Amino acid sequence: MYDYEALAAATQRYRPLLGEYWHLAMEPSLDEAAADRVEAILQQAQADPWLSLLLDEVDYLLAHVQGLLDEDLIADQQAKLRTLLEPHSNHRLLAVHH
Numbered sequence: 001m002y003d004y005e006a007l008a009a010a011t012q013r014y015r016p017l018l019g020e021y022w023h024l025a026m027e028p029s030l031d032e033a034a035a036d037r038v039e040a041i042l043q044q045a046q047a048d049p050w051l052s053l054l055l056d057e058v059d060y061l062l063a064h065v066q067g068l069l070d071e072d073l074i075a076d077q078q079a080k081l082r083t084l085l086e087p088h089s090n091h092r093l094l095a096v097h098h
Helices: 002-025 032-047 049-065 071-097
Strands: none
Touching: 002 032, 002 071, 032 071
């Protein structure tokens, strides 16, 4: 479970960086300096799980805005994943209660 106060603080702290990442990602192409900046942001995210989570969300939004997501396919994949995970979840619940 997430610590929502920490998530809110990280969102505020990284708001300018997330905006910069969004702007760079929306460009049709990047010069070397811009590509280096994206790389630096991604390297920073490797060391900070909150930034990594937030960038994942930005990437999802970017894909949605650019029409790269097939929402029906995603819903189908999520349903299949739930079906695959259900037996394991029930098994874990039973193990905890014994």
